Amino acid sequence: MKANKDNLPTPTASPVWPTSDWPPYKTKSVKDLHLPEACPDCGGSGYFRQNVQVGHADFGRLIACACRLQEQNRVRQQQSQLKGWLVEATFENYKINAANQSAVQVARKFAQDPRAWLTLWGCYGPGKTHLLAAVVNHCLADHIQAVYYTLPDLLDLLRQGKLLDQQLHPLV
Numbered sequence: 001m002k003a004n005k006d007n008l009p010t011p012t013a014s015p016v017w018p019t020s021d022w023p024p025y026k027t028k029s030v031k032d033l034h035l036p037e038a039c040p041d042c043g044g045s046g047y048f049r050q051n052v053q054v055g056h057a058d059f060g061r062l063i064a065c066a067c068r069l070q071e072q073n074r075v076r077q078q079q080s081q082l083k084g085w086l087v088e089a090t091f092e093n094y095k096i097n098a099a100n101q102s103a104v105q106v107a108r109k110f111a112q113d114p115r116a117w118l119t120l121w122g123c124y125g126p127g128k129t130h131l132l133a134a135v136v137n138h139c140l141a142d143h144i145q146a147v148y149y150t151l152p153d154l155l156d157l158l159r160q161g162k163l164l165d166q167q168l169h170p171l172v
């Protein structure tokens with residue numbers, strides 16, 4: 001059949017949209033998303049500026065808000081690999097005795113300036129795990145990323161080449 005403009009249907013009036021139940025879905029607003037309320041100090045941006053005179057050292061400088069630091073600490077805590085009682089392990093609740101006194105001193109010194117690696121080894125039971133967790137928790141309190149690995153976990157990461165990708169300061 002040959003196309004012919006006389007064979008085409010005649011256009012009718014513009015389509016009529018139903019009005020009573022259109023659109024068939026309920027429109028949502030931002031309030032329906034139940035987002036957490038923005039921080040009153042920074043408005044949710046995570047940073048603020050101090051109101052200081054031109055020439056002041058902090059003029060125009062962005063300062064991390066307490067809410068931002070809290071969120072960073074939460075993420076560092078998650079990445080630290082500390083679980084269970086290790087989350088609460090500190091130097092203050094570590095039981096010091098004559099056998100572990102020098103290890104505590106070394107671990108405290110390391111925690112104050114964590115560079116390179118700290119490795120503790122010894123027999124089962126003297127508190128190596130608690131001491132290393134205390135170092136990690138001390139670093140986290142100073143807003144420094146630190147991770148607790150057991151030796152098998154660390155060796156697995158090294159074999160897989162993932163340790164360098166994580167940009168972390170591992171403690172064994």
Ligand SMILES: [Zn+2]
Nearest residue numbers: 039042065067
């Ligand atoms: Zn804030």
